[in-house]
Amino acid sequence: xxxxxxxxxxxxxxxxxxxxxxxxxxxxxxxxxxxxxxxxxxxxxxxxxxxxxxxxxxxxxxxxxxxxxxxxxxxxxxxxxxxxxxxxxxxxxxxxxxxxxxxxxxxxxxxxxxxxxxxxxxxxxxxxxxxxxxxxxxxxxxxxxxxxxxxxxxxxxxxxxxxxxxxxxxxxxxxxxxxxxxxxxxxxxxxxxxxxxxxxxxxxxxxxxxxxxxxxxxxxxxxxxxxxxxxxxxxxxxxxxxxxxxxxxxxxxxxxxxxxxxxxxxxxxxxxxxxxxxxxxxxxxxxxxxxxxxxxxxxxxxxxxxxxxxxxxxxxxxxxxxxxxxxxxxxxxxxxxxxxxxxxxxxxxxxxxxxxxxxxxxxxxxxxxxxxxxxxxxxxxxxxxxxxxxxxxxxxxxxxxxxxxxxxxxxxx
Numbered sequence: 335x336x337x338x339x340x341x342x343x344x345x346x347x348x349x350x351x352x353x354x355x356x357x358x359x360x361x362x363x364x365x366x367x368x369x370x371x372x373x374x375x376x377x378x379x380x381x382x383x384x385x386x387x388x389x390x391x392x393x394x395x396x397x398x399x400x401x402x403x404x405x406x407x408x409x410x411x412x413x414x415x416x417x418x419x420x421x422x423x424x425x426x427x428x429x430x431x432x433x434x435x436x437x438x439x440x441x442x443x444x445x446x447x448x449x450x451x452x453x454x455x456x457x458x459x460x461x462x463x464x465x466x467x468x469x470x471x472x473x474x475x476x477x478x479x480x481x482x483x484x485x486x487x488x489x490x491x492x493x494x495x496x497x498x499x500x501x502x503x504x505x506x507x508x509x510x511x512x513x514x515x516x517x518x519x520x521x522x523x524x525x526x527x528x529x530x531x532x533x534x535x536x537x538x539x540x541x542x543x544x545x546x547x548x549x550x551x552x553x554x555x556x557x558x559x560x561x562x563x564x565x566x567x568x569x570x571x572x573x574x575x576x577x578x579x580x581x582x583x584x585x586x587x588x589x590x591x592x593x594x595x596x597x598x599x600x601x602x603x604x605x606x607x608x609x610x611x612x613x614x615x616x617x618x619x620x621x622x623x624x625x626x627x628x629x630x631x632x633x634x635x636x637x638x639x640x641x642x643x644x645x646x647x648x649x650x651x652x653x654x655x656x657x658x659x660x661x662x663x664x665x666x667x668x669x670x671x672x673x674x675x676x677x678x679x680x681x682x683x684x685x686x687x688x689x690x691x692x693x694x695x696x697x698x699x700x701x702x703x704x705x706x707x708x709x710x711x712x713x714x715x716x717x718x719x720x721x722x723x724x725x726x727x728x729x730x731x732x733x734x735x736x737x738x739x740x741x742x743x744x745x746x747x
Contacts, residue, residue, distance in 0.1 A: 675727020
């Protein structure tokens with residue numbers, strides 16, 4: 335009962351301090367508000383960015399391995415020029431992997447170049463032309479809004495066909511049905527058999543909406559794959575871990591390329607977990623920067639709260655003496671002022687959180703990026719505010735609790 339009474343009285347005193355000394359309180363709590371705003375806004379932006387990036391990376395699948403010339407995480411003593419001397423993955427290696435592997439569910443070859451695409455007098459420059467093998471849709475997320483994907487016979491024979499992105503269809507055909515019509519790439523005609531589903535721009539600025547996908551066998555007729563950065567994408571069976579598949583793939587690729595036991599691998603096995611770990615390190619650094627930026631404001635805010643509490647103690651010295659003469663214990667006075675400091679700091683923190691929420695709403699409405707003020711960040715903001723209030727208010731509260739009641743009652747006379 336005493337605790338509830340203490341909390342209520344402290345809340346009333348804190349509210350009175352806000353009402354009576356508006357300007358002083360506003361200026362003193364401004365540091366807390368700015369500090370919480372700085373920290374939580376940084377965390378909100380980068381939490382939202384991190385979620386978007388990881389969501390896009392995870393959409394590739396956590397059971398997918400990319401066989402490439404270059405590793406995603408280079409390091410150690412291995413020289414870069416040895417990576418450069420490695421051969422690019424080959425289309426025929428996809429078939430060998432499927433023949434020899436017991437852990438791979440599906441695999442596909444992929445290589446990309448940029449070209450100008452024509453439809454009569456209409457043209458679009460620097461369009462990514464992605465050559466893929468038949469099972470690409472099994473290992474990568476891909477949806478069609480019109481038409482169909484390549485049949486096995488079309489893929490294996492290298493038919494002159496293409497699937498175009500939604501933006502390409504709009505740009506070349508101006509809203510007309512693109513399926514059944516033709517485009518010109520590499521100086522040759524390609525028949526459009528499908529249009530990919532519009533998905534918008536990804537976090538990294540890429541989008542399949544402006545891609546053109548063609549059979550890899552057809553691309554072999556017009557491109558030299560040895561000069562391009564190709565990739566073999568393999569997906570593990572449902573009961574197989576990435577580690578098991580990578581161990582098997584290492585042996586299979588060494589066998590395909592006839593590498594002696596003493597020779598280094600001439601390929602890299604990359605998985606999306608490498609990217610996630612890299613971003614985890616990046617966002618850890620960014621979080622530290624956020625704490626440093628907000629920390630200075632919180633330090634100033636802490637001094638402001640301490641100043642308010644010292645002034646409050648001085649103004650209420652006579653009242654403290656009366657309370658003590660009526661039997662109030664030291665801890666009651668201590669907690670009374672401590673609660674008041676905490677309440678004031680939380681109030682400043684809540685104002686900072688409200689500003690963050692308003693800005694997240696404005697940014698999400700104006701741009702194609704969703705900012706979310708999470709419950710975790712709200713709780714963090716309130717907790718940090720309360721801690722700053724506790725630390726800043728402890729010395730003033732302690733000094734108030736140690737006042738001699740007789741001297742305190744005489745202080746204002």
